[in-house]
Amino acid sequence: MKTLSLSLAVLLAVATADSRAAAAVATVSIDKFMFSPMEITVTPGSTVAWVNHDQTPHTIAARDHAFASGAMDTGDRYERTFTAEGDFSYVCSLHPFMTGVVHVRANRSAKAPALHGR
């Protein structure tokens, strides 16, 4: 009986984690040389997907060079899973006036701090 309830608890935990991850997938759309939304907040383990709708290629390049997509042509999609908490600022390396931020927060209601230099 004890083993069964433990198994149940594990199953529940897995199911909860799964549903949380699924609910947290966020899409950032690239339209007319802008990231939309420009800032998003997700929980650790979440995946963010960028999709390019412009005729022009774009890229996703972290300001601290921690991650970078290749060239994204029209209709291309780039995904990245964020495991650690933090604020991840990025630009399009082709058009660096295009900027965006991914805020990763364990507690979704926690207010993201204002970024330096913005």
Add this chain to the structure above:
Amino acid sequence: MSHTPIPESPEQPGRRHALACLAAWTGGAIVWSVVGGVPRAFAADGHGLAVPIPAAGFHFVQISDTHIGFDKAANPDVVGSLRRAIAGINALPVAPALVVHTGDVSHLSKPAQFGQARELLQELHVDRVHTVPGEHDALDGGLDGYLKVFDHDGKRRGWYSFDQGGVHFIGLSNVLDFTMGTMTSLGDEQLAWLKQDLAGVSHSTPVVVLAHIPLWTIYAPWGWGTADADRALALLKPFGSVTVLNGHVHQVLQKIEGNIALHTAMSLAYPLPTPGQNGIGEPGPVTVPAGTLGTLLGSREVTVVRGRHALAIVDTPIERMPLPAAAIGGGR
């Protein structure tokens, strides 16, 4: 109109020389005569090469922004557009000494696009084609893919120099360092190289600088400028004749700063909006009405006349380029 010799500036005889620039687009042409930094416009006859090419001069052609691999609505046939320009260049009454390409050779830096571009450029009837990289050539691994095909001096870097026809040519790369802010930059290493390179050039030698992104700030919100261009221009200031040829903005714009004349060129792929164009908030490809694209794409001839510091520049849309009989009906 007939071409009138442009007098030297009476204010600065012997130093300030004239610049003649023909900018032609959308069916018309204007001759820009810049004397003492003051541009003056003259109407041209609207039939392409209104300014005769002096036979004694050394002349070359600039093409730019071919974006091989682009296939969207703004121009589904960039190969046809380039071939149309190549046919026009090959049919010029005086063959150019060389052709320079000021970047965005490819659209997505793909090996197949660089390879196709090289094959197409080999159709030019000139001995040398020199390129500088655009930001579209620097995707996916920096300049590695570009340099596999377009490494002009074998030194595995985006900048180089060479001498031809009494002119010192400098090719620069300003498409890698985008992290400084909204604009690109040349960077310390390249500027140090430039200083060293120019140290061996006499100040009376005409200098032509090739760089993809303009070396002056045209429109910072769209990144149309180079953050540390002032440092490069300061190194070029002592020279009597400096001509900077840029691409990137897909339209003809120009600026004169002392002895330095800066020019951007038309693209051979698609037009971009003018800076801050009404109703357009981003520098993306503009799809124009059918039949008008050929008036917005083009190439440029540059003539260096010995003894005159200013270079004569003629911009011609591909629609108005000369065509050999065999090429009529082909291409775009």
